[in-house]
Amino acid sequence: MKYLLSLFLILTLPLIVYGATESSTATPGQLISQQEMKQILDDYLMEQSMLLPQVDLHFKSMNLPDAYRVPTGRITHQVIPAKPGMIGSRRVTLMTRVNGQIISNQSIRIELEAIAEVAVPTRSIRRGEILDADSFELRFQDITKLKDPIFADDDIIGKQLKRSVRLGEPLQTNQVEFPPVIKRGERVVIQVQSMGLMLSAAGEAKQDGSTGEAIRVMNTNSHKEILCQVVAPGLVKVEL
Known part of the structure; x- marks a missing residue:
């Protein structure tokens, strides 16, 4: 009787241990950590910075979601900013694909700072005035809330102001134009x-x-x- 009991334990014990070990360590797929998400966003911002060499782009903050798991396979990521060119975006979408199929869409809230040297009036200027070198100066400012700032002297000198601007208000491309060569009634x-x-x-x-x-x-x-x-x-x- 003792011999049969010992034989039963020997035959069954490995099966019980193996089953418990497999179920406790099984973690299918790959984990996308917060650190990896941050690196993906940092890399994307660096790419955008290369397209805008006159602008210093960096994140002030990012509200990353919890880590998430995706199936095993060829993983690719795509970052889609709320606004083209990233500047002015308050959110980005991190899209994760596995073998070409979309697995995850993560909406991430960000705060971005974009510092650049832009044209700023040295005085209040009225609509219709022709701008010269004394009308403005290039000054470093955060341009995240500007639609189309002016970065160079050549883009402003000799142009006419389409609306009045105040001292210190950054000039934008849609506010200036070349004066008419021909005027009405001429x-x-x-x-x-x-x-x-x-x-x-x-x-x-x-x-x-x-x-x-x-x-x-x-x-x-x-x-x-x-x-x-x-x-x-x-x-x-x-x-x-």
């Missing part, structure tokens, strides 16, 4: 090119226009309005 020469011939007529501009823009012009003789392209001060053309 007498112009209309050139018409047809079949290799160049004809001209007198006209009156019905709109302001910069070089290359299309404006309405009234032919002084026929009193008909036609669409012309601004070529130079006092000169427009129509191609037939």
